[in-house]
Amino acid sequence: MSEDTNIKSNNKQSGFKVAIKNFLDATEIDPRMLGMIIALLAIWLVFDFFSGGRFITPRNLWNLGVQSSSVAVMATGMVFIIVTRNIDLSIGSMLGVIGMLMGILQAEILPDLVGYGHWSIWIVTLTAGIMIGVTIGAFQGSLVAYLGVPAFIVTLGGLLVWRGAAWWTTSGRTVAPLDDNFRLMGGGINGSIGYWPSWIVGIIACVAILYSIVNARRQRKRFHFPLRPLWAETLLAFLWSGMVLGAVAVANNYYLPSRVAAKIAEEKGLTIPEEGLFISYGLPIPLLIAIGVVIVMHFIATRTRFGRYIFAFGGNPEAAELSGINTKKLTIMIFAIIGGLAAIGAAITTARLNAATNSLGILDELLVIAAAVIGGSSLSGGIGTIAGALLGALVMQSLQSGMILVGMDSPMQNIVVGIVLVFAVFIDTLYRKHAG
């Protein structure tokens, strides 16, 4: 009797499992990614509940996007590092020293050369910063590749060296204010693109999503491969476009402070309507930068030879070498990339603060590594996704913002973040064991 019911309930359960499996197979949604999105939404709902509805608001979500940008940018680079069985502990310090150098360049050197507020300052500064980052990264990478010093040690050294160098650039003095155009990269009142441009970006993104779905289908038709069912394709198109347009709607529902709006109205000679003037922020520039980086890095990871080699090398270094892949060059390039991304992170961070200080980016290496790892990158190598790193960065930032919002004190915040990190990796390990 008891055996009978057992079998029945097992059947029911497996029926449900089969349904989920069929759904995931048809849509080809990565279950781990789906799990992460659900976890993120759960975090948002919990904080929203405990903060009395202050978490899921346009204002908070907008800020969340801005605050996640820098870590998200750097975490995409950390994915490549971790996938190839390396680690980069120096990224926070690289951010520090590059931020300082970019600060000095734009605030103290370039204005003397081209004039204060010249349009070219931000471009020159950012380019120089990226070049410095790439150089530092390539240098560290070559120590790993050619001298065989473990990345952990090389970048632990880097953590100290570049932090020291950051102080050394100005003997600890803070550099401020920064160039106006450069500051747009940090978000803020001017650093978002406004109402209509946001919708246009959103619509372009939707078109791109549709195109890529149609194109993938055409490619598979070309070789007569099994196609995804049409309902699944449609569902995916709706899901993705919905997410994009939802994000735009959120950003457009966050309005400039009424004082600022009034000032703008005055400048443009507009009359303020009775119900008040609502000017949308729209999508913040740092978030757009982060999304741009994510798209490029995702493209590199999945669509290029270089990306393929990164994963193959991480999966089996010997096999990669025997296939004729230049693994030393590969290692240097991966470290160069994360150096360049540290520069972009530094630009976003300093721009947001409107200052370069030598303490910038302290402990960022931990946030960045945590974001990549929560996003599914495996420290044993070979596994990781760029989209996962983005989600990981959002999870980390959501936790931090949420805990501040509900008034948790900062020692407690650290404890929670630490536990979540370990727990997330534990769940991932369990999942991997079951998925084989």
Added chain:
Amino acid sequence: MDMTNKKPLVEIKNVSISFGGVHAVDDVSVDLYPGEVVGLLGHNGAGKSTLIKILSGSYKSDGGEIYIDGEKATIKTPRDAKAYGIETIYQTLALADNVDAAANLFLGRELTTPLGTLDDVAMEAAAREVMGRLNPNFKKFKEPVSALSGGQRQSVAIARALYFNARILIMDEPTAALGPQETKMVNDLIIELKKQGIGIFLISHDIHDVFDMADRVAVMNNGKLVGTANTADITKDEALGMIIIGKVPENAIAGSGASQ
């Protein structure tokens, strides 16, 4: 097979390599003719894999020379070897476990679209085609090769060596993990490739397989060459004698590792 009027495809001459104090390969010379299968035999640790890894560019020899088509070849990297048309099925298979069969098949030689991006569908199609010839039951094209059975993994490694139209094929225990049916398919394939004029070094512990397929055998022991012989000229027992006690029969050519 009569080799006298043919030019050797590969000549390995006096090649040596040592790791620390171990002479893994010690002054070994072997050659290989087009359309010939040479079986490499010897105990575990005799130096068979090490010898062929020198030919495939994954080890640099300490001394000796390699000639291909009668001309001196410089093989410093696996890429160099592939440029000479040398394809290798490694004993360890050398697969990246975390990517799928097609990605492994084309590793280092990916097909790209006109834009320079990976043409995954074309690679998958090619993988389906070549795997279909080798292991028709194979279906797991979407999964990372870590999810495959030992035999399936071996099929992927074999497919990789076959796909690129090798002139010289090195097979280091290619059927160790295969079932009888798949082993037979690989053996049939070796005979077919032989007909196409491809030269094959076959390392195997299965002396029956070797005698079925190989035209000649070369026996190694302790890094040295015990001797070489036409399979038609010696018996399996004599071959075992070469492997086990280093005794070279009359019809064989003795090397420096012979026991006398």
